[in-house]
Amino acid sequence: MTTPGPALKASPARPTGCPLTLLLFVLLSCGMSVCLAQDTLFKQVRVITMTDAGELTRADLRVRGGRIDAIDSDLPATGNARVIDGEGLTLMPGLADMHVHYGSEGEGALYLANSITTVRNLWGSARILALGTRAAAGVAAGPNIYTCGPLMDGPNPVWGNRSLMIDSPEQAIGAIEAQRTTGYRAVKLYEGLTPEIYRAAVQAARKRGLQVWTHTPRSMTVDEVLALGVDSLEHFNDVSQAIYPLAEGQEMPGKAARWAGADPALMRAFAERSAASGVWHSPTYTVIADRYRHAADPQAWFARPEIDLLDPGLERWWRQSLDRMTPLNAEMRSAARNQRRLIGLLHEAGAPLLIGTDSPNPFVIPGYAIHDELAAFVAAGISRRHVLEIATREAARFLEEEGE
Numbered sequence: 001m002t003t004p005g006p007a008l009k010a011s012p013a014r015p016t017g018c019p020l021t022l023l024l025f026v027l028l029s030c031g032m033s034v035c036l037a038q039d040t041l042f043k044q045v046r047v048i049t050m051t052d053a054g055e056l057t058r059a060d061l062r063v064r065g066g067r068i069d070a071i072d073s074d075l076p077a078t079g080n081a082r083v084i085d086g087e088g089l090t091l092m093p094g095l096a097d098m099h100v101h102y103g104s105e106g107e108g109a110l111y112l113a114n115s116i117t118t119v120r121n122l123w124g125s126a127r128i129l130a131l132g133t134r135a136a137a138g139v140a141a142g143p144n145i146y147t148c149g150p151l152m153d154g155p156n157p158v159w160g161n162r163s164l165m166i167d168s169p170e171q172a173i174g175a176i177e178a179q180r181t182t183g184y185r186a187v188k189l190y191e192g193l194t195p196e197i198y199r200a201a202v203q204a205a206r207k208r209g210l211q212v213w214t215h216t217p218r219s220m221t222v223d224e225v226l227a228l229g230v231d232s233l234e235h236f237n238d239v240s241q242a243i244y245p246l247a248e249g250q251e252m253p254g255k256a257a258r259w260a261g262a263d264p265a266l267m268r269a270f271a272e273r274s275a276a277s278g279v280w281h282s283p284t285y286t287v288i289a290d291r292y293r294h295a296a297d298p299q300a301w302f303a304r305p306e307i308d309l310l311d312p313g314l315e316r317w318w319r320q321s322l323d324r325m326t327p328l329n330a331e332m333r334s335a336a337r338n339q340r341r342l343i344g345l346l347h348e349a350g351a352p353l354l355i356g357t358d359s360p361n362p363f364v365i366p367g368y369a370i371h372d373e374l375a376a377f378v379a380a381g382i383s384r385r386h387v388l389e390i391a392t393r394e395a396a397r398f399l400e401e402e403g404e
């Protein structure tokens with residue numbers, strides 16, 4: 001969709017009142033790298049603003065003190081500002097990958113190389129907070145990291161003792177208070193929580209100003225989760241039960257079969273209920289569908305040049321995971337079609353959406369995978385322009401960082 005290029009990041013500061021306070025932006029189609037610590041004037045550059053100002057074909061854009069302070073048809077250079085001829089170049093806000101699991105500091109460059117200046121990390125730890133601090137201070141190369149705390153699951157956690165095992169509402173409230181004081185901005189609620197604990201956790205997070213990023217607990221329906229007004233639902237989990245036309249006396253089939261056999265009217269009705277709830281969806285089509293297509297031809301996949309940029313441990317894990325991944329079949333292809341269709345229906349219904357990849361799950365390359373997710377949203381019938389708005393401006397709105 002877009003040509004990956006070097007990313008630029010300016011130092012954080014408050015907005016200066018310019019209507020186009022785009023702090024983070026990237027320089028596309030260009031081999032140059034620019035440090036914005038120095039005041040800079042771009043002359044006659046194409047600017048995709050992602051605001052109502054739309055696209056400016058030839059504008060002057062000035063960066064002062066790490067922020068865009070003016071965009072106009074002709075701006076004078078001030079002081080010792082560096083002047084860059086913008087002929088043939090495009091500036092736009094940096095992309096946000098809104099579902100990642102940040103691994104190592106080395107991954108930071110992969111995100112920046114793909115114009116991603118912000119990521120939302122869905123499993124927090126002290127290490128991730130430290131990585132975020134280092135990237136924000138410019139000590140390490142990497143995007144801005146917004147992270148939840150450690151994953152909160154029930155007594156039999158899906159991911160073993162790496163999760164917090166919560167077995168009472170009081171314990172949930174204590175864990176959330178601890179996460180607030182540690183500096184996390186959200187809690188991640190998982191599939192093994194009971195309805196009683198889940199509800200207490202949502203309430204406790206809300207009371208403390210923390211967002212709720214969630215899967216649907218096995219003991220609840222997705223509609224019950226939407227009704228609680230959580231902030232984001234990840235991976236369409238578990239929407240398939242709400243859109244499958246279960247016949248009287250029929251046993252609920254497996255997930256792929258439910259998606260493949262989803263009823264268009266039920267999908268539309270779900271999209272409308274979801275839009276009314278205001279809950280954001282991060283479908284992560286890349287991990288729930290696209291990666292099986294990539295894994296179907298491992299030889300071609302592992303020959304991709306970006307594989308050489310990965311940590312060797314990651315490549316080893318991905319090769320081993322091939323044996324455990326279900327090979328792509330006709331049912332999975334139908335399921336993927338309906339998952340894409342639901343993205344389009346949610347958009348039509350006015351439900352807010354996020355671009356997220358779930359990197360670095362097997363066959364989801366940190367940074368590079370965002371282009372698959374953007375393409376899936378376009379294939380779902382959303383205009384290219386709006387898909388880019390989802391990946392930039394909408395991400396900022398979700399994070400309550402508009403103007404930043």
Ligand SMILES: [Zn+2]
Binds near residue numbers: 099100101122358
């Ligand atoms: Zn994830």
